[in-house]
Amino acid sequence: MGPRLCAAATSLWLAAFVTSQPAAAATLRVMVDKISFAPAQVSAHVGDTIEWVNSDFLAHSATDRKKAWDIFLPPNATRSVKLTRAGEIDYYCRFHPNMVGHISVAP
Amino acid sequence: MHRKLTAALVAASLVGGASAYAQGAKPNDAQIAHIAYTAGQIDIEAAQQALKKSKNADVRAFAQDMVRDHKAVNEKALALVKKLKVKPQDNDTSRSLAAQAKAKRAELAKLSGAAFDKAYAQNEVAYHKAVDSALESTLIPSASNQELKDLLTTGLKIFQGHEQHAEHVVSGLK
Numbered sequence: 001m002g003p004r005l006c007a008a009a010t011s012l013w014l015a016a017f018v019t020s021q022p023a024a025a026a027t028l029r030v031m032v033d034k035i036s037f038a039p040a041q042v043s044a045h046v047g048d049t050i051e052w053v054n055s056d057f058l059a060h061s062a063t064d065r066k067k068a069w070d071i072f073l074p075p076n077a078t079r080s081v082k083l084t085r086a087g088e089i090d091y092y093c094r095f096h097p098n099m100v101g102h103i104s105v106a107p
Numbered sequence: 108m109h110r111k112l113t114a115a116l117v118a119a120s121l122v123g124g125a126s127a128y129a130q131g132a133k134p135n136d137a138q139i140a141h142i143a144y145t146a147g148q149i150d151i152e153a154a155q156q157a158l159k160k161s162k163n164a165d166v167r168a169f170a171q172d173m174v175r176d177h178k179a180v181n182e183k184a185l186a187l188v189k190k191l192k193v194k195p196q197d198n199d200t201s202r203s204l205a206a207q208a209k210a211k212r213a214e215l216a217k218l219s220g221a222a223f224d225k226a227y228a229q230n231e232v233a234y235h236k237a238v239d240s241a242l243e244s245t246l247i248p249s250a251s252n253q254e255l256k257d258l259l260t261t262g263l264k265i266f267q268g269h270e271q272h273a274e275h276v277v278s279g280l281k
Binding site: 034035036057058059075093094095096097098099 | 172175176179180183261264265267268269271272275
């Protein structure tokens with residue numbers, strides 16, 4: 001393989017790689033403090049991770065209303081979930097249903 | 108009818124306690140701390156009774172949540188009064204709350220099965236409602252120390268959550 005062909009193949013491969021890769025997956029942090037989720041509204045993409053940091057002295061949960069996940073959040077702990085599907089997610093705390101949050105997941 | 112009356116009594120006792128203070132002095136921080144701690148203790152004892160008597164998974168899970176949360180709040184309250192060097196002071200409101208809770212436990216002790224579950228869950232809704240209203244109308248506005256006020260405000264949000272949780276349990280039992 002000549003050097004020129006090799007370079008062309010490399011750039012093709014790079015182009016293919018770059019176009020097939022979605023934006024780098026992000027980790028979006030939600031603080032759980034004083035019996036609320038902050039921010040309560042989050043915009044994310046498929047592949048992103050939501051990370052809840054519970055700084056309350058009580059246990060909470062992040063529970064998907066459609067029951068796709070139910071994450072127990074012990075006091076002073078961090079838990080996360082990876083978003084695998086696009087859509088609108090309403091979630092709440094099972095123990096304190098007055099705590100609610102929403103995640104908009106774009107493809 | 109009976110349930111409503113009991114709820115009204117609890118509310119009346121809290122409000123009555125409040126109006127008694129209104130005529131004289133409002134409750135001081137030592138009394139407020141005692142009332143809040145007593146209210147939490149009462150709910151822990153109610154939950155412990157439920158854990159002994161109930162076989163319903165939702166009722167038991169709710170009772171376990173009440174024990175865990177109210178213990179955590181009361182531990183916070185104890186740590187705070189220690190830090191502030193305040194000695195919780197017994198008072199008429201605490202005493203009437205305790206007396207009514209004892210009567211309620213005796214009433215619930217006579218029930219079993221679904222009848223107990225329903226009566227316990229409905230009382231949890233009414234009890235949290237009464238405590239929340241006392242916190243909002245009297246205890247939080249009367250607290251003079253800011254840290255105590257903050258803890259009571261957090262407590263109010265927690266107990267409002269419990270009220271909603273209890274309502275879910277009640278609706279699940281029907």
